[in-house]
Amino acid sequence: MNSVKSKILISWVGGNDLKAMEGGTAGPIAETLEKASFDAAELLYNYPEEQVQSYLSWLKARITVPIQEYAVKLTSPVDFGEIYQQADKHLARVNSASKELSILLSPGTPAMQAVWILLGKTRYPCRFYQASIEQGVQEVDIPFDLSAEYIPAARDLNSLKISQLAVTEVPIGAAFDNIITRNPRMQTLKAQAQILAEREVPVLIYGETGTGKELFARAIHNAGPRANMSFVAVNCGAIPTELVDSILFGHKKGAFTGATSDEPGVFQQASGGTLFLDEFGELEPSVQVRLLRVLQDGSCRPVGSIEEQEVDIRLITATHRNLMEAVADGTFREDLFYRVAVGVLHLPPLREREGDLLLLAEILLSVLAEKDTGLKHKNISPNAKNIILSHPWQGNVRELQSTLLRSALWCQGKTITASDIRQALFQMPEKEPSVLEKDVAxxxxxxxxxxxxxxxxxxxxxxxxxxxxxxxxxxxxxxxxxxxxxxxxxxxxx
Incomplete structure (x- = not known):
């Protein structure tokens, strides 16, 4: 008769867990231990000892599951190499035939989550959980297996190399030559952007995620008169509501709890150069008012200050939203829209860039080969190219690059086959098009x-x-x- 395995939950302690002590939500760890059944929990942390011990006392008073905590020293919470070593060491110690391991993915940095998935799908087979306010506690089905395909092809790659291969950051020195295209529409956009670059007019860039909005923004900056000055990029959609004024305009020491020193905002940091506000359409109306005032007056007031600070920036904004519709329904200020939408560029999605798909696939594959010699001399079979041409690429260039990386790593030979591409693709649930979005073709x-x-x-x-x-x-x-x-x-x- 088989003995029952002990169910162990493993997780990093994250910022949202520590905030749970302040009230509101329970935090991912407490929520998971309350809603799902586990016999014990193993928690790793890289926060100050006194902060974590307070949280652990609060957590242990709330739940009955035995908890074992481990302090982990990391020089950076996004260093893949260090995270990999610590997580691998911990899973090796915990892993045994008598235990069923489960990993909570929600807490921690994206690097921590990536390493959990890598180890949990290869060396230490695990179940995965995630917890969120919107969807509660859920067991996650990671839609691919790495153990069979990934390890043989990638045995010589360390975690740092893998993370570098997956990075899609825009090069600091990005120029219009970095925008690879044969598509006439894209070539026209490049020409228009070059004209805008020479002038200091505000530019608004429309486009889906992964269409190259930041690449265009950096190219405009680098081709303009402020090329030798700073380029500061900020994702407006990722700014917590309570910190938006501080991040945009800066704050004075003591302005609020945690403000231990004077800090400049992104407007001050970019003064003299270019400020790129990505996901611009996510700003709330109250913030739009304050932003408009800064653009009109050329000055801003840090939080907690009584004095205005002059700022001189070139503004480039980007959004995937239709701001004209947002103006019409009252969720975006019309006066702000017309101030930022002087030069407007509509970037098409990859699926509409005829002639570019296979060109980009070949170039991206060669870039991956330059980063790691283990991926050199890989080529794409004709059948694999047909799949690439038929896929909708909702994630655009980013999705194409990550798919090519996965297929190149899993490919057993020199040729990436149709089967390799199919395994590398994420199959997203199809959304039924509305009556106004059906494909007449x-x-x-x-x-x-x-x-x-x-x-x-x-x-x-x-x-x-x-x-x-x-x-x-x-x-x-x-x-x-x-x-x-x-x-x-x-x-x-x-």
Missing amino acids: QGIDIQSIMGDVARIYIRRTLEYTGHNKTRAAKLLGLKNYQTLNNWIEKYHIS
């Missing part, structure tokens, strides 16, 4: 679409009027309730 049933629209609005209007057909017909722009009855019959509306 595939053919559409216009009568069916008209019926769908009619059913939606007739049902909605009847509910609104309490099934008063005379009033509903008037609201729908129909002659009378008899005409409405004809539509109800025609489209089989119950």
Whole structure:
């Protein structure tokens, strides 16, 4: 008779866990130990001892699961090499035939999460969990196996090399020559961007994630009169609401709890050079007002200060949102929109860049080979190219690069096959296109679409009027309730 394995949860202690003591949410670790069944927990931490001990006392008073904590010394929480060594050492110590290991992915840095997945899918088979406010505690199905394909091809790669291969950071010296394209639309955009670069007008760049917005922004900066000055990039969507003023405009010592010294904001850091605000459409209306004032006056006031500081920046913004629609529905200020949208560039998604897919695939593969000799002389088979051409690439160039990296690592020979590409692709759930987004190239049933629209609005209007057909017909722009009855019959509306 098989003995029951002891269920062990392993996790880094993260910032959201430490914040849990302040009230509000329980934090990923406490939430997981309360909602899922485990016999023990093993926690690694790299925070100050007194801070973690306070948290552990709070956690142990809250749950009954035995907890063992381990202090880990890291010079940086994003150093893949150090994280790999510490995590590998810990899993080797805990791993045994009598234990079922589970890893909580939510706490810690992206580097920590990546290392957990690498080790948990290869050397120490684990189950994976994640915890979030939106979706609660869930067991995660990592949609690929690394143990069979990854280890033979990548046995000579250390974790630092793997992390460097996966990095898609824009080069600091990015120029328009770094924007590789044969597509006429992209070539036109490059020419337009070069014209904008020579002038100091604000530039707004539209495009999906991974289309190269920051690459264009850096190229504009490097080709302009401020090329020798600083280029400061900030992701507006990643700024916590309570810190947005401090990050944008700086703060004075003592302005709030934790403000132990004067700190410049990104406007001051970029003064004389270029400020790139990515995910610009995520800024809340209250922040938009303060931002508009800075752009109008050329000065900003740090949090906790009574004095204005002059700033001189060239502004480049980027967003995936349609700001014209946001202006129309009142979620984005019209005056701010027209101030930043002087030079506007609409970057097309990769799937619409005819002639570029295979060109980029070959170049990205050669770049990977330059970074690691173990990936040299890899080539893509014709069938694999067909799959690349047929894939929608919702993640654009970033998705293409990461897919090529996975397929090159797993490929057993010199040729990346169709099977290698299929295994490397993440299959995202398909979203049914709305009635206004259907692909006419595939053919559409216009009568069916008209019926769908009619059913939606007739049902909605009847509910609104309490099934008063005379009033509903008037609201729908129909002659009378008899005409409405004809539509109800025609489209089989119950």
